[in-house]
Amino acid sequence: MRRHSVRLIARSFLAALFLGALPAAAATVSVNTLADELNADGDCSLREAVQAANTNAAVDACVAGTPGADTVVLPAGTIPVSVTINITDAVTIRGAGRASTTIQRGATTAFNGTGVVGATLTLEDLAVVGEVNTGGTQDIAITRVDFTGSTGTIVNSLNGAITIADATMTGGVNSLNGTIAISNSTLTGDGVNSSGGALSVTDTTVTGGGVNSNSGTLSLTRVRVLNAPSTGVNTSTSPITLVDSTVAGAGNDGVNSGSGAISITRSTISGNGDDGVGSGTSAVSIVNSTVSGNGGVGIVGNGTITLNAVTVAGNGEGGLTGSGTFSLVNTIVALHAGTEDGDCANPVASAQESLDSDNSCGLNAANNRPGVNPLLGPLANNGGSTLTHMPLAGSPAIDAGSNAACQAVDQRGAARPADGDGDGTATCDIGAVEAAGGVTPPPPPQPPANIPTLSEWGLLVLVLLVVLSAARIVPGTRRR
Ligand SMILES: [Ca+2]
Ligand SMILES: [Ca+2]
Ligand SMILES: [Ca+2]
Ligand SMILES: [Ca+2]
Known part of the structure; x- marks a missing residue:
């Protein structure tokens, strides 16, 4: 008790x-x-x-x-x-x-x-x-x-x-x-702005404003930055990481950093007013991505710039420029004929199984494809969460890449390598997209706005429309 x-x-x-x-x-x-x-x-x-x-x-x-x-x-x-x-x-x-x-x-x-x-x-x-x-x-x-x-x-x-x-x-x-x-x-x-804070944005659409930080890390995954009045994704000194994302229709550059490292994976930078990817001394690494139809140069930089399975095409002032050390693997730089800088303002430092269309990139090593048209389709929904340029039938980019350096999937998430030319051997394609490559992932949730296609294709369609309408109108007026 x-x-x-x-x-x-x-x-x-x-x-x-x-x-x-x-x-x-x-x-x-x-x-x-x-x-x-x-x-x-x-x-x-x-x-x-x-x-x-x-x-x-x-x-x-x-x-x-x-x-x-x-x-x-x-x-x-x-x-x-x-x-x-x-x-x-x-x-x-x-x-x-x-x-x-x-x-x-x-x-x-x-x-x-x-x-x-x-x-x-x-x-x-x-x-x-x-x-x-x-x-x-x-x-x-x-x-x-x-x-x-x-x-x-x-x-x-x-x-x-x-x-x-x-x-x-x-x-x-x-x-x-x-x-x-x-x-x-x-x-x-x-948009989303910070002076020094780290920004992390996932599965989000930002329209009418950019994603900016002066000295905070920027990390964007499955993000669409559309029609920013100035630069789409911008930093001064901090790293930018872009995965499965789209930066389109910005008034200035698509992605820009002064000295922060830029890493872009399975993303599309298109239709921006100035350069697609602009950088000062930043290290730039781009994999399985598309940089096309921007008003300025595709990629400009003075640091170490490595491109693997990238399609740089149809930008208004050229493909690659700046005093940077450019290294290309399985990469297309094409359709900049007649622009200020052409495909490449200077020969690149190294290139492996890569392709240009005006023979300006210095693709002298074996297995490169200098001076050929890659026969790309327009920027379109070819599956995956971003828009891409599909190599058309007979494209010299198909089954012309390096299998040793081949990514496991393409920009859309389709398996690489695939046998795109039907000869029984699966070889990696050059560029961001593997033609006829494995499973096609579902289309994006909504079509991104304000993304132009390649100017050459636009011109072709326009010429065809003019010819067709002329062919209709002229006999009609004669009958009267
Ligand atoms: Ca009360
Ligand atoms: Ca309380
Ligand atoms: Ca292939
Ligand atoms: Ca093949």
Whole structure:
């Protein structure tokens, strides 16, 4: 009996010690009115709920928050907000779904963080007409949210981390030195910008703005950067990694770095106003990718530039230029006749099983194909998640590459090498696409906008149309 009591006391003591060490349980503050108010009329509004979460005290009919993270749960409906709501303690604001709950602030700041460290603002399952802003190292996390109301910066942080998943935004995302991670989202109206923070973007479309960082690492996987007014993907000193991505229709260069290393894999850089890939002293490595139809040069650089299974074609001012050391393997540089720099402004440093069409790249080593037309199809959806130039039947690029240097798949993800000329031997093709190469992956989710095809093909179609219409019109007028 006595021993039993001692055990009980010991257990109670330990339990008390254990519970005391745990943080207080987070409060769930349920909003029960759509009213835009902060008063004491016996209900719980959004503004009252956030105040309860901030101050950890009951506000009107809202239950008290707790020190640390609380959750404010919103009902369905539209909640007008006439003042900016300040966030001073960690809070999750959760709606009844992005199609059900809307916070209506207008084209100005809906939520403002005052920079309290640890006071992360989390928004989930709602629509917001308005912007979000935090200072200091205060973080922002956004999941399943639709933002409208602004075409400028919608989510902005000073040095906090921004995490955005499954969101749509009519504007962009900006941070001074915080990291930005965006996935499964669509951004229109502005881009993703940071001065020094690392940017990671996956499975996302960014239109009308670029992805830029001055000194933060840029990592883009399955991303489409379309119609940026200036450069599509840009950095000054940090590395850029682009995988399974498209950069098209930018006003300036597609991809540009001053000194940061550029790595591009299974991606298409096309139809940008100036150079496809512009670099200063950067090391540039491009594999299984297409650089075509850009207004300037395809690839320009002064560093070490290695191209393996790349198609550089039909760029407005030339294929390859700069004082860089260019090394080509299984690579096409073609269809720049008559441009400022031709296929190559200078002979390349080394080339293995590569092809040019104007004999300007110095492809003297055995097994290269200097001065031949690669017979490429237009930039088109040939399977995979990016647009590519398929070598046409009889193309000298088919089964003319190096099997020793062959990539396991082509830009589309189709297996290499494939027997493209039907002679029973599977040999790697030159360029980004393996003709008749294995399984064709599914087409991209949406057709990328504003991507021109090769100018030669455009001209050919135009000439054919003119000839056909002339052939129709002339006899018609004679009959009358
Ligand atoms: Ca109230
Ligand atoms: Ca709290
Ligand atoms: Ca082949
Ligand atoms: Ca063959």
